[in-house]
Amino acid sequence: MTLAKALAYFLREALQNLGRSWRVSLLAVATIAVSLFVGGAFLLASGNFGGLVEHWRQERKVVVYLEPGAAPEAAEALRAELEGLPFVRAAQLVSAGEARSRFLQLFPSLESLVDQPGSVGLPASVELSLRPAGSGGREPPAGWAAQLEARPGVDLVDDDRDWVSQLTAVLAVGRALGLCLGLVLLAGAVFTIASVVRLTAYLYSDEIAIMRLVGATEFFIRGPFYAEGLLQGLFGGLLATGALAAAFELAKARVASTLWGSMLLGRFLSPLELAGLVAFGTLAGLAGAVISLRRERLGAAEEG
Secondary structure, three states, X not given: OOHHHHHHHHHHHHXXXXXXXXXXXXXXXXXXXXXXXXXXXXXXXXXXXXXXXXXXXXXXXXXXXXXXXOOHHHHHHHHHHHHOOOOEEEEEEEOHHHHHHHHHHHOHHHHHHHHOOOOOOOOOEEEEEEOOOOOOOOOOOOOHHHHHHOOOOEEEEEEHHHHHHHHHHHHHHHHHHHHHHHHHHHHHHHXXXXXXXXXXXXXXXXHHHHHHHOOOOHHHHHHHHXXXXXXXXXXXXXXXXXXXXXXXXXXXXXXXXXXXXXXXXXXXXXXXXXXXXXXXXXXXXXXHHHHHHHHHHHHHHHHO
């Protein structure tokens, strides 16, 4: 028998086995689909959130707030000095009046806070755009922001790098938790598929024994069961990617206009990532079949 005919036989027998035991096979497919769905959801969310963090890292800024009543000449001198630093891309002076206009544009309902009697108003500031990471400009030295804040005429320094670093740490923890949860669920899916294939092999134990007696090779005997596990993993992967796409579109239609929705639903998984999920599920199904039949082989050896 040629390899093509053998593979066709394996596939035909595997489909028949799936049809005969469709309830337990459906459980195995659903189990692996859930594990891949959870893993894909974490991959999707972390990919979008990671892209935003990287964008913020490239667009990071440092805002130097000046003390109230700072002289325009001193503010301009500070701006020119900071713009000459090697890690600063641009420095913009924002006057108190411009700061007030920006605030009212963003928060028109809070006008009373800046216009109430006795209010000192919003301070002038110098906005520094840092050079993107990897562009050739070196990073600001350690403690630079604290030294700048201690200078006369400077009231406060707001450094974007602090919260970007915190977001990077949160992203790393989230990815680790998603990986651990996905592996645990996938291990459960492999165990379920192994149990289903083991049960199928037990139901056909008499036929397997007869095939061994007539000289059938182990490859020919095990092929249909390997194909069965592979198909269960493949169907689970396809079901997971389809459910993931449907959930993404549904969530995008409902929460894409919110802040978290725009962060976590910026883009869907690429075709390569989707293919990787399906391939991972297929390999997991095959692994479950291999584990199950390895036990069956050992049992056969003990009987001999």
